Amino acid sequence: MNRILYIPIVLFLIIAQIKSQNNLPIPPLDTGTWNNEVRTFDLLMSNSSTEFLPGIQTPTSGYNGSYLGPTLLMHKGDNVALNVTNQLGENSTTHWHGFHVPAIMDGGPHQMIPHNTTWTATFEMLNQASTFWYHPHHKPTFWSDSDGTGGQVHRGLAAMIIVEDEVTDGLDIPKTYGVDDIPLIIQDRAFNPDGTFREFINLPALVVRTGDTMLVNGAITPTHNAPAQMIRYRILNASNGRSYYLGFSDNRDFYQIGSDGGLLESPIALNRLRISPAERVEIVVDFSNDLNSTIDLLSYASEFINIFPTYPPPLRDAMDTTDYRIMGFSVIDATSDPITTLPSTLTDIPLYNENDAVNNTSPRPFVIVNGAPLATINGASMDLNVINETIQLGNLEVWEITNLSGVAHPFHIHGAPFQVLSRSNGPVPENEKGWKDVILVPAAQGMNNPGVVKVIKPFLDFADDTFPYMYHCHILEHEDRGMMGQYVVIDTVTTSIGEMNEIISDSRLYPNPVDANTVQVEFLTTVADEFTFSLVSGTGQIIQTFFENKQVGTGKHIYTLNLEGIPSGMYFISIKSKQGSVVKKLIRI
Ligand SMILES: [Cu+2]
DSSP, X not given: OXXXXXXXXXXXXXXHHHHHHHBOOOOOEEOOEEETTEEEEXXXXXXXXXXXXXXXXXXXXXXXXXXXXXXXXXXXXXXXXXXXXXXXSSOBOOEEETOOOOGGGSOSTTSOBOTTEEEEEEEEOOSOSEEEEEEOOOOOSSTTOTTSHHHHHHHTOOEEEEEEXXXXXXXXXXXXXXXXXXXEEEEEEOBOTTSOBOSOOSTTTTTSOOOSEEEETTEESOEEEEESSEEEEEEEEOOSSOOEEEEETTOOOEEEEEETTEEEEEEEEESXXXXXXXXXXXXXXXXXXXXXXXXXXXXXXXXXXXXXOSSOTTSOOGGGTSOEEEEEEEEEOOOSSOOOOOOSOOOOOOOOOXXXXXXXXXXXXXXEEOOSSOOEEXXXXXXXTOOOEEEETTEEEEEEEEEOSSSOEEEEEOSSOBXXXXXXXXXXXXXXXXXXXXXXXXXXXSTTOOEEEEEEEEEOSOOOSSSOEEEEESSHHHHHTTOEEEEEEEOTTTOOHHHHHHHEEEEEEESSSBOSSEEEEEEEESSOEEEEEEEEETTSOEEEEEEEEEEEOSEEEEEEEEOTTOOSEEXXXXXXXXXXXXXXXXXXX
């Protein structure tokens, strides 16, 4: 009697446990707190552990939790502040992927957040509505070090950002987070028998952290209980190095409505969709006629390998050649007020004309070589102290990315989004004719047949001759191995380094490093002007202004700046006149 009762109860508990573990987790939505009309977010990067496999803890890192982080919600036009506290026990940074912000607020490798410190980024939200994400962007000493971007993202530091605007506010599309507007953060991972993540499993994982197990929102091949209606999925490929060729198990059509940086002009019906690392797509799936049925989301790798090979042999693994399941959908009752149709027009995308670019006849070249041990762009491996490209403020430019390697590379450019002009592997597909910030550049097909993509991008604001933006491959191990460069946008009217060298010369700080409470700034100027002297933090915030609009005549000058109360660290002294500025690095010990 007891035994008969016992067996079904145990079975029920096991099934219930598996079922509950397999439910798609939805990251919490964080709308920030309003602080003096600034939408303010607090993010804590820390280490703990996560249960992916039943009863086994995997050491992980996350934002405000053990793995991944909250989905941040912002609206175009918001003034935003993000306080990021690092308790990882190692240096890190946090980058707002896809955001059009000043370089100093970008969270790239120059905006270091040392352990136990807080970095604050403040900016106006200029991007239009889309799906973005945040993740560390820290340059490791050696590419496979765990404190690099690849290591930190792999441990779990990645999460989504949703930006809304007046266009999406007015559109009748699914937009209730967690109900009919669902984030899907797709990653591949591998596990050791003790539950720890296995970082490097085999080729191609000898050089890239790829896995053999699919996670969505931090759960292994989960199931979404999808209401029988139109559901919008915001898909982020947050994998270190794997691209996917998405499609449903019944080969149904779905609609793509958004790409990296915004809505598409109109919904595009597809039954396959390529997504490379760091790309985002928004799709709408119509489950209206599927009540009580189950459907899977697959990567149709067996088709993809022929259409768009991302790794050549022998760098392929089973998931580059064989179809596999990413997650499932179990269709449940519709909500009370479902969206049942999509508008035929979503937004207006003004397309750039290649002829309007300043360099339309000679595109700015970026040549990718996947060398060993260092990967390069234009022959250079990333050096934090080298500015690779200088761009004039106001330019609309064509960039031509040429891939000489046998691996496809997802090329990401920081700053404002770009548009795709051409591809070497056929016409630009409809779903790439929107706003993009990552573009998958095809592999070379032999020595004389490189993969080439041309993009067009505006550089209309945020001139800064000191703090650069990055461009890089978003296969994180390639980025960490140096497939990354830096560009600055300079305003030749007010901040030309060349011109300023003629106006202000022989500038120096002494002593430097300084442990006294004063530092001398010495410079020679050829024009009389009003000068402002400021102390700027390593992350670009003005800490103190020493002299404001001080009248300075021509000739050599020495001023004493008071550093009392300034803690040790790396700073900059900015010497700014109406005609330009120079910045000198100052180490306080
Ligand atoms: Cu790459």
